Amino acid sequence: MEKLDRRILELLARDGRMSYTDIGKETGLSTSAAQQRVRRLEQRGVIKGYRATLDSNELGLLVTAFVAIKPFDPSQPDDAPDRLQHLPEIISCYSVAGDPSYLLKVQVPTMADLEAVLAKIRASAKVSTHTTTVLSTPYEDRPQL
Amino acid sequence: MEKLDRRILELLARDGRMSYTDIGKETGLSTSAAQQRVRRLEQRGVIKGYRATLDSNELGLLVTAFVAIKPFDPSQPDDAPDRLQHLPEIISCYSVAGDPSYLLKVQVPTMADLEAVLAKIRASAKVSTHTTTVLSTPYEDRPQL
């Protein structure tokens, strides 16, 4: 019944606070059966966690940008992610194939903050940066189911 | 007491299933006071929703890529986001400043699926695509607090 687990994941991806009772109703399972399946999905790591999704603008994070970085010296060991981890403005870090070595997603209150973060990125990771600023976000993080 | 709301948002961003009782304990509020603040944050749209975060690999989504798109004919009306919305493989869509007009994040099971989605993107939105494939993801979607 792998189908049932998919259905449960879809429900929780859309509403992370859905009760086991409601999951049971939607899937035709009893409350405890639903709970058991969810617990297994959590233990297997399929469900990594739960979070509230917040409105960046309401939080005062008005500027979003993608920053592609390239090491100054490609012969050096590449530990950019470690070196950049301490910057909370970096929301995501992807290692990519292609010209840049990493692609970062950055969120800050103002353009001035972006400038400051870019300077920190260059200094911390010894990289050059190529920044693409986001004008608007038609949609983001749609559930993968 | 704007400080309290920030704290609540931080807690819920990290654990979207935290109970109002526990939020109260962490913030020094009673259960119902905590619940009331959360409800207001939801109504104001600061909290947009709750979701389980899933492991893409476990779901069989082994390929992630960023796709920059450019319209074939820049004189035409630009409704790419609308035209692409129906493709569930597109997780996020950002309107960006710079050479491409949009940046898409795409997730699919295999490279063959990526190829298929790129064809659909080009056909649906009448754009050219420039794809950057993700090799690994050191970190992603860190809480903005």
Add this chain to the structure above:
DNA sequence: CCTGAAAACACATGTCA
């Protein structure tokens, strides 16, 4: 923002197929 009580829910245990 708190109290308090009723309803809903979570969750451990035990049973059955």
Add this chain to the structure above:
DNA sequence: TGACATGTGTTTTCAGG
């Protein structure tokens, strides 16, 4: 191993102040 029933303790929810 997976589904279910039941019982106990929490949590949610909605009065009221």
